[in-house]
Amino acid sequence: MTARCHVDIWFERACHAVAVGMSVIAAFLLQFDFSLPHAEVSVLKRAFLSALVVKLPIFDGVGFYRGMRRFASIRDVYTIFIANLAGSAAFAVVLALWVGDIPWSVWLIDGVLCFLLTSLLKFSERIRDEAFVREHSTEPRKGVLIYGAGAAGAELLRDIQANRCIGYDVKGFLDDDERKHGALIRGVPVLGSGREASSVAQQLNFPNSAVEEIIIAMPSATGRQMREVLANCRAARLTCKTVPGLEKLLLGKVLMAHVRDLSVRDLLGRQPVHLDENLAGSHIAGRCVLVTGAAGSIGSELCRQLARFGPARLIAFDQAESDLFRIENELRDKFPHLEIVAALGNIREADRLTEVIQLQRVEAVFHAAAYKHVPMMEAHTFEAVRNNILGTWNLVRAARQQNVRSLLMISSDKAVNPICVMGATKRVCEKIVSARACNGSKSVSVRFGNVLGSSGSVVPTFQAQIAAGGPVKVTHPEVRRYFMTVGEAVSLVIQASAKSQGGEIFVLEMGEPIRIVDLAENMIRLAGLVPYEDIDIHFTGLRPGEKLIEEIFAEDSVSTSYQERLRIVREPPLEWDLVVGWIEELERLLKNRGEAQIKAHLRAIVPEYTGFERPPLERGAELIKNGLRHPSHPLIAPGKTGLGRKVNGKSKETATEQFVPSIS
Numbered sequence: 001m002t003a004r005c006h007v008d009i010w011f012e013r014a015c016h017a018v019a020v021g022m023s024v025i026a027a028f029l030l031q032f033d034f035s036l037p038h039a040e041v042s043v044l045k046r047a048f049l050s051a052l053v054v055k056l057p058i059f060d061g062v063g064f065y066r067g068m069r070r071f072a073s074i075r076d077v078y079t080i081f082i083a084n085l086a087g088s089a090a091f092a093v094v095l096a097l098w099v100g101d102i103p104w105s106v107w108l109i110d111g112v113l114c115f116l117l118t119s120l121l122k123f124s125e126r127i128r129d130e131a132f133v134r135e136h137s138t139e140p141r142k143g144v145l146i147y148g149a150g151a152a153g154a155e156l157l158r159d160i161q162a163n164r165c166i167g168y169d170v171k172g173f174l175d176d177d178e179r180k181h182g183a184l185i186r187g188v189p190v191l192g193s194g195r196e197a198s199s200v201a202q203q204l205n206f207p208n209s210a211v212e213e214i215i216i217a218m219p220s221a222t223g224r225q226m227r228e229v230l231a232n233c234r235a236a237r238l239t240c241k242t243v244p245g246l247e248k249l250l251l252g253k254v255l256m257a258h259v260r261d262l263s264v265r266d267l268l269g270r271q272p273v274h275l276d277e278n279l280a281g282s283h284i285a286g287r288c289v290l291v292t293g294a295a296g297s298i299g300s301e302l303c304r305q306l307a308r309f310g311p312a313r314l315i316a317f318d319q320a321e322s323d324l325f326r327i328e329n330e331l332r333d334k335f336p337h338l339e340i341v342a343a344l345g346n347i348r349e350a351d352r353l354t355e356v357i358q359l360q361r362v363e364a365v366f367h368a369a370a371y372k373h374v375p376m377m378e379a380h381t382f383e384a385v386r387n388n389i390l391g392t393w394n395l396v397r398a399a400r401q402q403n404v405r406s407l408l409m410i411s412s413d414k415a416v417n418p419i420c421v422m423g424a425t426k427r428v429c430e431k432i433v434s435a436r437a438c439n440g441s442k443s444v445s446v447r448f449g450n451v452l453g454s455s456g457s458v459v460p461t462f463q464a465q466i467a468a469g470g471p472v473k474v475t476h477p478e479v480r481r482y483f484m485t486v487g488e489a490v491s492l493v494i495q496a497s498a499k500s501q502g503g504e505i506f507v508l509e510m511g512e513p514i515r516i517v518d519l520a521e522n523m524i525r526l527a528g529l530v531p532y533e534d535i536d537i538h539f540t541g542l543r544p545g546e547k548l549i550e551e552i553f554a555e556d557s558v559s560t561s562y563q564e565r566l567r568i569v570r571e572p573p574l575e576w577d578l579v580v581g582w583i584e585e586l587e588r589l590l591k592n593r594g595e596a597q598i599k600a601h602l603r604a605i606v607p608e609y610t611g612f613e614r615p616p617l618e619r620g621a622e623l624i625k626n627g628l629r630h631p632s633h634p635l636i637a638p639g640k641t642g643l644g645r646k647v648n649g650k651s652k653e654t655a656t657e658q659f660v661p662s663i664s
Helices: 002-031 038-061 074-098 104-122 124-136 151-162 194-204 223-235 246-250 277-284 297-307 321-334 350-360 374-379 381-401 421-439 458-467 486-499 516-526 576-592 595-605 619-625 652-656
Strands: 142-147 168-174 188-192 213-216 239-242 288-292 313-318 340-344 364-367 406-412 442-448 472-474 505-508 537-539 558-561 566-570
Touching: 002 038, 002 104, 038 074, 038 104, 074 104, 104 124, 142 151, 142 194, 142 223, 151 168, 168 194, 188 194, 194 223, 213 223, 223 239, 223 516, 277 486, 288 297, 288 350, 297 313, 297 321, 297 364, 297 486, 313 321, 313 350, 321 340, 340 350, 350 381, 364 381, 364 486, 374 381, 374 421, 381 406, 381 421, 381 576, 381 595, 406 421, 406 486, 421 442, 421 576, 421 595, 442 486, 458 472, 458 516, 472 516, 486 505, 486 566, 516 537, 576 595
Parallel strands: 142 168, 142 213, 168 188, 213 239, 288 313, 288 364, 313 340, 364 406, 406 442, 442 505, 472 537
Antiparallel strands: 505 566, 558 566
16 A cells, blocks of 8 residues: 555656646747747756756645645645745746846746646546546436535535545535525536425426435524425425534535435434533543433433543443343443443432442432323322432432532423423422532532433334324424433533532523424424325324423523523522421321322422313314415425315315414
8 A cells, every 4th residue: 555655656746747847848939939949959958957856846845745636625726836936936046047047938937837737737636537537427326406505515516526436416506595596516506496496306307307316405504494495305205315514514524425314303403512521521530420310311321421531430320120231231342441330229219329329439420310201190190209209309318418529410391380290390309409509519400301312202202103104193283392312411411510519400502492293294204205195193182291382491580691502590499407398298198198288298399380281172283184384384385385285175275375374
């Protein structure tokens, strides 16, 4: 490999020597109208030798041969210009000293020709790959449109044109900026807007199929924009893919190899939270860390990310034997030098928690163990209270007794003005954790929205229903939820733990809540199907304890800006003795099995806790089921409903005229 590189470099040097010699000879011939006097032959010979001796070392010194010709860029043109300018100046000095007076035009012509020839040599492979080979290739190529005529789209086009093995042929661009329509980008036209994707594809595919796919090159698009783009692509009945996010674009990683299918995460439209690695590392490194609920979706990801920062010992605590065994083996494989302890146990057992914390000399606790499914907890009040509240109480009390330096509990957006038992238990847990901060320890809670991909969450449920052929079941047409990825959730946890001063409640700014029926429709489209035609959507009504729209802050809470998209809620903590007395009464009520009394007891410490009232399924659910959507909806083009089927024997356009006010 090394020998071959040397051969390539010497071949380039030889080509540049030829270019230098040709430019000198051509300069003299042009100066004398291709009739060189005999007296000038000796001058030409000395000029030829001088150019080789002077220019080639300069070319070598500026790094002509370090860059690969296949990836030549504008930056290389600048380097070539500077090298030729320096070489021509040195060449002129040598000619003046050795040869004497010669016409200045010879020096000027030589400099221009040498610059052009060396530039041509530098870009020779790109010209071959992007022009000649591409034009004469007989291999079948898939026709594509690029949605987005910006920097990412141009870079993607350049990469497709430069790589023969990709097998794509860009037929045109789509862009919603009308100023770009009709423009050419590297010879490829901008054919229209995203809403015109269907007509553009039809024109290009007549009479033969020329376009098979749309690649979305909009790395900074919002969730609303991505949902609109997806609808436009589906209207054209073409498969669609996307490029990586903005952070990879800035790192120069928007390459054809990174183009992937659209995912639900793309529809969130938020750049992920970035973890302050240095701060997190200093907080975790060298300490003994305990994670409860370590076998769950959040707990297992928490273990993976904490392990990267080199804790002295990582204790994974959970009651699920098989899942705990799985995460233990995974961590041992990925982090063979890290001391990992798999501790089987239940947070309801106070003695077991105290034993683990004392024996392992725990310094930091991440509490992810909890019952979280709202309808199930609504039907099992005693178990929800016993596990969530008393389990958290056992952990907080044990941490207090053993002087654990920091404790973080994972809470829920359902703890804000709760109407369900699960939300009320989480709100009580927040108060217990903040009460522990009274003695100066760092105790903090973190509120999550819905975590994509977590066990029991709506996304895997919808995926399973779509795979089974439907129907997709949505509780209510107006229900909305905040969403975040598992990585975001865990980054927020670690960030909050490192930044905490004690007693705060951290919340991620999650943008606007997403309507679940829109999520269901988009997931059906991502599967290449048509909502309400290929896969139906059924509305079942809100389940006990569920809200139409979740909240992340109470109206009277005091929130302050923190760092990147983090917010803090501060409130006066409860006295520790008050919490102790409240817990003792709760334990007595649990023994008596009085559900009404327990809920009343919860309201004593969480007065905002209210009961659940089931809202009716309104006319809007029937309208959505029939495919009728408001024309201003972001997924629908003006004047169209976008689903392309008939209602009551009328076309969609006719039925839309009878549309009633939107429910959104």
